[in-house]
Amino acid sequence: MDKTEQIFKGAIAAFIKKGMQASTQEVAKEAGVAEVTLYRRYSTKENLFTTVLKQVLEKKFGSRVLEIAKENDTELFLTNIIEDRLEVLVKNKDLVRMLLSESLRGNLTEKINLPEVIFSSLKKGLECHFQHKNQQVDSDFYARQLGGIFLSYVILPNDQQFDKLTGQERRELAKKHAKSVLSTIEEI
């Protein structure tokens, strides 16, 4: 019965449904809390959302990228990162879509600007991996390539639901994408 948790869950639910346009009334209702409580705690609607989203972003999308980057085999590294991030993003598809939508509108501050966060995190991972290998690559290009893969599964219509694939199938899909990225790296 932690009020804070109630508010967080309510805010996220409302946010997923309507984005930042969700009214404080709706948030209060979802949370089972008085509207004025939200204002006493967070002062403004905007502050409420950014506070909540910042925390959720860390919790749900907390980056394992740097850890994965330690893998020495590049194809394996790419496969792992694709598999890992794709799983997280697709699992939280509705939330991700709202975050993207609001980011595109410029409503979200830097720390919760999802494209920014995704891109820079991937870039760091790539830099880390290839530094280990003493290999020079255009990390911007490959971060973009990876980011594009993730975006495509979240934004483009997907009939053959990623969710419904078995672990094995997902791994193969990730590997396929990894090879595609790798092919351009080896070009250099």
Next chain:
Amino acid sequence: MDKTEQIFKGAIAAFIKKGMQASTQEVAKEAGVAEVTLYRRYSTKENLFTTVLKQVLEKKFGSRVLEIAKENDTELFLTNIIEDRLEVLVKNKDLVRMLLSESLRGNLTEKINLPEVIFSSLKKGLECHFQHKNQQVDSDFYARQLGGIFLSYVILPNDQQFDKLTGQERRELAKKHAKSVLSTIEEI
């Protein structure tokens, strides 16, 4: 001084700035037209926007995909399609971002749902191309791959502005992406 054109331009300007949340007042101001004129012509704000956007979408994003698909060499076909669509999308980046944002929110009807439009148009192009070549490929997968490339340039931050590349540089970039896609096709 065509009023219709004024209204279209004003509506698009307002839409780019604020999305469907743009008020009719703002549209009227941008267009240099009385607010009530909008209602007399389009009845509702929603109708105004969908009418305007549908037309703009056709005019600016009119698909050359099928034409390009006739190219017999697959690498060339991919390079051409990537170069062509990337140019159009990046040139209209602000508009595209708003369209994506609204599509993600589910505010736009089918005909102007940009992810849908992009994906299905790419898919058709791929099917057309490979049918000519009597080759069987997973067009869903490759349409997704191409779509991901486009999305990455519109959504992800890009410091080395695509806009500022020369024609030659763009072509090389497109070719690089094309080869990446091709590498997974040849896997089969």
Next chain:
DNA sequence: TAAATATGTAAGTTACTACTAACATACATA
């Protein structure tokens, strides 16, 4: 137990916005 703190209720303020109505004016056409 007493005081401080967190919450709920209810009402209100202010500002915005989609949309309408009434009337006036400009312009083209018959």
Next chain:
DNA sequence: TATGTATGTTAGTAGTAACTTACATATTTA
């Protein structure tokens, strides 16, 4: 010239939403 049509101006309606205030009640803490 007379009439219809497109537009502008102004005012208004009704609904919504962010945020505030005042007061009552519950819960925690000292």
